[in-house]
Structures are given as structure tokens and as C-alpha cells.
Amino acid sequence: MKSTFGKYVSLKRENARYNWAKAKRMRTCYLFLLPYAILFCTFFILPILTSIYYSFTYYNILEPPRFVGFQNYVNLFLQDEVFLTAIKNTLVIAVITGPVGYILSFLFAWFINELPKWLRTVAVVVFYAPSIAGNAFYIFSIIFRGDAYGYLNSILMQFGFIDAPLLWLTDPRYMLGVIIIVILWMSMGTGFLSFVAGLQGVDRSMYEAGYVDGIRNRWQELYYITLPSMKPMLLFGAVMSITSAFNVCDVPRALAGYPSTDYAARTIVTHLFDYGFSRFEMGYASAIATVLFLLMILCNKAIQSMLRKVGT
Amino acid sequence: MSENNTVKKSRGDLLHEQMVRLGELPPEKEPVNRKRIALTWLIIMVILAGLVAASYWRTNLIEGYEAQDLVAADYLADGAYGPYYRIGRLGLIIIGSVFTIVSLIRLIAPRRRKPNRSIGGDIGIYLMLLLVACAMGFPLLFSICSSLKPLDELFRFPPKVFPQHVTFDNFSDLFVTLGQSYVPFSRYLTNTVFITFVGTFGHLIIASMAAFVLAKYDFPGGKTFFSIVVTALMFSGYVTGIPNYVIMSRLHMIDTYWAVILPAFAAPIGLFLMKQFMEGLPTALIEAAHLDGAGEFRIFWSIVMPNVKPAWLTLIIFSVQNLWNANAATVVYSEEKKTLVYALQQIQAGGVARTGQAAAVTVIVMLVPITIFILSQSQILETMASSGLKD
Numbered sequence: 159m160k161s162t163f164g165k166y167v168s169l170k171r172e173n174a175r176y177n178w179a180k181a182k183r184m185r186t187c188y189l190f191l192l193p194y195a196i197l198f199c200t201f202f203i204l205p206i207l208t209s210i211y212y213s214f215t216y217y218n219i220l221e222p223p224r225f226v227g228f229q230n231y232v233n234l235f236l237q238d239e240v241f242l243t244a245i246k247n248t249l250v251i252a253v254i255t256g257p258v259g260y261i262l263s264f265l266f267a268w269f270i271n272e273l274p275k276w277l278r279t280v281a282v283v284v285f286y287a288p289s290i291a292g293n294a295f296y297i298f299s300i301i302f303r304g305d306a307y308g309y310l311n312s313i314l315m316q317f318g319f320i321d322a323p324l325l326w327l328t329d330p331r332y333m334l335g336v337i338i339i340v341i342l343w344m345s346m347g348t349g350f351l352s353f354v355a356g357l358q359g360v361d362r363s364m365y366e367a368g369y370v371d372g373i374r375n376r377w378q379e380l381y382y383i384t385l386p387s388m389k390p391m392l393l394f395g396a397v398m399s400i401t402s403a404f405n406v407c408d409v410p411r412a413l414a415g416y417p418s419t420d421y422a423a424r425t426i427v428t429h430l431f432d433y434g435f436s437r438f439e440m441g442y443a444s445a446i447a448t449v450l451f452l453l454m455i456l457c458n459k460a461i462q463s464m465l466r467k468v469g470t
Numbered sequence: 471m472s473e474n475n476t477v478k479k480s481r482g483d484l485l486h487e488q489m490v491r492l493g494e495l496p497p498e499k500e501p502v503n504r505k506r507i508a509l510t511w512l513i514i515m516v517i518l519a520g521l522v523a524a525s526y527w528r529t530n531l532i533e534g535y536e537a538q539d540l541v542a543a544d545y546l547a548d549g550a551y552g553p554y555y556r557i558g559r560l561g562l563i564i565i566g567s568v569f570t571i572v573s574l575i576r577l578i579a580p581r582r583r584k585p586n587r588s589i590g591g592d593i594g595i596y597l598m599l600l601l602v603a604c605a606m607g608f609p610l611l612f613s614i615c616s617s618l619k620p621l622d623e624l625f626r627f628p629p630k631v632f633p634q635h636v637t638f639d640n641f642s643d644l645f646v647t648l649g650q651s652y653v654p655f656s657r658y659l660t661n662t663v664f665i666t667f668v669g670t671f672g673h674l675i676i677a678s679m680a681a682f683v684l685a686k687y688d689f690p691g692g693k694t695f696f697s698i699v700v701t702a703l704m705f706s707g708y709v710t711g712i713p714n715y716v717i718m719s720r721l722h723m724i725d726t727y728w729a730v731i732l733p734a735f736a737a738p739i740g741l742f743l744m745k746q747f748m749e750g751l752p753t754a755l756i757e758a759a760h761l762d763g764a765g766e767f768r769i770f771w772s773i774v775m776p777n778v779k780p781a782w783l784t785l786i787i788f789s790v791q792n793l794w795n796a797n798a799a800t801v802v803y804s805e806e807k808k809t810l811v812y813a814l815q816q817i818q819a820g821g822v823a824r825t826g827q828a829a830a831v832t833v834i835v836m837l838v839p840i841t842i843f844i845l846s847q848s849q850i851l852e853t854m855a856s857s858g859l860k861d
Contacts, residue, residue: 163850172553180690181690186683186766187687187766190682190683190694191680191681193680193682194677194735197676197735198702199692200732200736201732201733202733202738203698203703204717205705205709205710208713209709209712212712212716215591217715219848246631265541266599266602269595270597270599272587272594272595273599274575279847280847281599282851283840284604285606286843287843288609290834290843291839292811292836292839293795294609294832294836296610296818297609297612298614299614300612301609301612307625308631309631319835343605346606348788348854351851352854354853355852355853355857357856358851374587375591376591388698390857391857393859394858397859398703401704405708405709407708428709430711432709433713434712435712435800444618444712445616447709447710447712450708455701
């Protein structure tokens, strides 16, 4: 036992010495990496670490942080009913918009790939535009406006489906649905672009070989040839769509109001905003951020391991 | 297909021909009969136009009754027939346009069809793409239309999508409003341009340097660092917002441009895309330069960088989008340092009285990234082709 352990240690030490020598030989590499690494650690790694640290304290910016142990988390899960609503809403939005947006962006990328070149260019612009259009989703507040001037209400009333205008953005029953539709509208983002580009890169002779081997329709072709060769893009797209599915904030804030009726459109991020930038309870807000962060990492790990199995 | 064409055939084409010779692929279809397609299209169009005209005639008839005879009007118009005619006309127009597109595609599309593609499926896909594209494009079109409407049309009932009297008043009003603000409009614009320019330039250089060594050299810690960056793709500005504020205030950078610019230098998406693209460069190129005695920096600057221009553009576009849309309200307090988007959003928040100007703002904010994307689309797609996450 002891000897095994000793061997292990000496192996590790040998490894470390080897790596150290290699690192010394390749110092220029570190020099190149240095500017980025410093900035990256300061603005991406350090915030995550401090956020975890602050989540165990009471901190309101004015006074120095005071250590309170797990109090923030206890409050979060046992006392804060709004947070539970927020978690529920975020999960509902994420579970619907994440997979649906992901699958839709792949399907549309795949369909677009069939088009002749000039039409493909137009289609990519049309599908990608909503996700880069800044705050163009404000226009949905006019389409879904609660009075008779709202476009949806007026159309529905003209055709006699409803008698009185519905309060799309104020009634808790419709709010989440509207938000999900708007987020789906914006979901053809970076992942979609990656899919479009990846599909063009699939070797054409593979398809013809597949035809010879007995593939008879486009769906078989998709499953046996396209999906396996697209795996790297699928993994990348998954990361992007998890990010956008969990970080829902601007859309509910702009459409359903902040705070929304009955907190029906509150998400984890809007809750974080509320505590962080309106009430300045930084410790509590950091706890929320940490929960969100853990949720995203877990989800990412699960999906990555699922996607690795595609087509193998 | 003429046999003696001089155009260089692609590998796929050659393979295809070989397969056809061996009898493994179905033989070429007969060449498209363009005349017949055009004729069919013309006939169908005439029929559809006739139906639309007839429906207009019927509606006019009903509305004519309305004027003369109230009872008949009740019987015929009654709100029951009018909408049906309207829906019917819409349907006819949609059928007509779909048919036009299908015939256009058949006229233009390559003679040789890919294997495993049924015509029915193709048409279904085109139809669905068309419908979804309309749904995706409608809100954008609608916001452009609203910005061109005069005030009375913005609040008209029932609302119409297209403006009846196109006007640019909303835009000129917007400039009047901005002209009266505490800080001149040009100041906001300068701020945003400065932030965008410096942030993008620095990001390009710093991220490319890091991407170069990560992609082309195998050094201890490099892979770990990159996998951390990939995880960081998921950190949104929201999660890091609060600690970032604290860090900024420790660094005494609150209320300076650097609070916006420095985090943008280190945006993980840029490093990620650049590294993946650089991996496609042949290593032999770099080794050859080494043998010729070039230093690392020289290799980076005069061999690698000129070869990854598509990735530059992509980085620039993502960075510009990010910085152009930055409102930075949490880290910048003085009015004279606020960004354009912030100022525009303040106008947008002005309520009902500024509905027209709000629409104009949306259009201005929206058009910049979309235009950039349209102009550089092919380079972006070239970069994105290497964006995959390898195991």
C-alpha cells in the first residue's frame, strides 16, 4: 500500500519536473498568453470566486462583509417564496426554450442548407437577425399590448375569437407563454450560425457513399451521416443555448414589467438584479448568482455527456 | 450536361459521374423544361388573379348592398362574409407566392438533384421555411414600419402594419429630443464609438495572441486554461455583474470607460472562435518559419495573423455587437460618459408620448449590427465552420 502510494508520488513528482522543464523551455507561450490570462482571471474567474465568497456573508457595500455562514442559502430556499417562483419560472423557460430553441435552430440550419446559395444567404440573415437586433423585442410590447390597440388583440377581436382585449403582459396566466414565444424568436443565435457553417462543411461524398450503402431518405441521412459529423458544432451550440436559456432577464423585464404582476415572470436573474442593484444586499444576490452558476454547470455537464452519445 | 465543358468539376461531381456509370446511382433526370414551367406558372397566376378579382367584386357587391339596403346588408355583410373573403384572398396570395417561389427554384436550381431528396419533402421544407421566415421577419419589419408612421397611425384602431403616409418625423423628433438633452447627442455617440473601437481593437490583439499559442503549441496548462475559457462561455454579465462592480471599485475604475472596455478585452467567445480557427492552419507553415529563424512574435504577426482574416472579422463583429449594445449603466455614472444605447433607452422609456421616437430608436439600434452582419456574412460563416467543441 505504502509502496504504491510512494510510487504514485514519485511519478507525480517526475511528471511535475518534466512539465516544469517544458514550461521553462516554452516561456514565450506564457508571455503570449499573459495579457489575456490576467484580464480573463480578473474579470471572469475572480468574480465567480468572490461571488461564492460573498454568498456566505452579509454585505451591503457600505459596511465590510460580515460572515453569516449558510444563512443566505437557508433564507433563499426556506423563506424566500419569490425565489422559489423565480426558480420555477427559470426552469420552465429553460426547459422549453433551451431544447426547443436548440432543436429548431439545428432543423432550420439543416433546411436552409438545402437551399440554393443566394437564397441561403437571405435565409441566414432573416433567421439570425432577431438575436442580434439589440432590444428589438420591445416591439412585442406593442404586438401583445393589453388594450384594443394591441395588434394581437385587435386581430383576435376582428375575427371574433375574443370579445374583450386580453391582458397578455399583465395577466399571470399568459405572461410566461408570451415570454417563451419571444425568447424562441430570439433563439437562433451563435449556435445557429455554427450549425449553418458546420453543415456546409460536411463532406459531400459521404452522402453519396451513404446512398450506395442503402440510405433511402433525408431523415436516415440526417441520423447516420449528418449528425455524427456535426458533433463538435452540436456541443458548442448546446453551451450557447444553455447560456441563453438560463440567463433570461431583459425580455421579461421589458415586456412583463419589473416587478411583474404576482412575480409571475420573475426569473433567477431578475431576482438577482432586484437584490443586487435595487436593494444592495450583495451577499444575498451573490448567493443567487452562485445557485444559478451551479445550475448551469450541472446542466452543461449533463447535456455534454448526453450529446457525446449521439450517433455512436 | 454538355460533355466538353471546360469548367473544373468538383470531386463530388466526378464521384457522382462514376457512380452513374457503374449503375449505382439513378441516371440523370431529363433536363428541366423551362418553357413548360414558365407556362404553367403563367396559367396558375392568371387563375389566381381571377379568383382574387372575383372576391373583390363580391365584397364590393356586399358593401354596395350595405349602402342601399340595410336588411340585405345585414344578411350578406353581417361581418360574416367579409372576413372569409379577406382570409380567402390572403390564402390565394400565399398560394400564388409559394408557387412562384417553387417555380423560380425549379428554374434556377441545379439540374442534378441530390440523392435521397423527394420533391414533396423539398416543397414541404420550402413552404415551412417561408412561413417561419415570415414569422421571424415580421416583428423586425413591423418595427421598421412603426418608425415610419405618423403619430395618428401609431394609435389607430384597428391597427395597420404598413404605414399609409410614410414620414421621417419620428427620426427628426428623436434628434430634436436628443438635442435638448443635458449632454449633447454627439457626446453619447463619441463615447460609444470610442468604447467600441478601443474595446474591439484590444480584444482582437489580446485574444489572438492567446489563441495563437493555445492552438499551435502544446505547453503545460494550456489545455486546462482553454477548458476554463470554454466553461466561461456560460458566464453571462449578470452572474459576474455584482462582484465585477466590487472589483472595479477596488481598481478605481468605476465611472471610467475602462470599466466597460477591459472586460470586453477578455471576452471568452472571441478567444474560443479564434483558437478553433487557428487550429485549421497547417503546422508546417509555423515550423518552416521557425527554421527560417523567425521569432514567435514575428511568426504571430506576419504569418499567422494575415492568414486568419475571416476570424478577425468574426471577432470584430461579435465584439462590436457586444459593445455597441452595452448600456453600462451599472458602472458608469456621469452623464457625459454614458453610452448611446443608454441615452436611447432613456428616450424609449419616455412612455406613450414618445411611442414614435421609441420605434425610431429601436430601428437605429437594430440596424447597425444587422448591417455589419450582412456585409460580412460569408467570412463569419467561414469562421463558424471551425467553431465545434472537440472532445
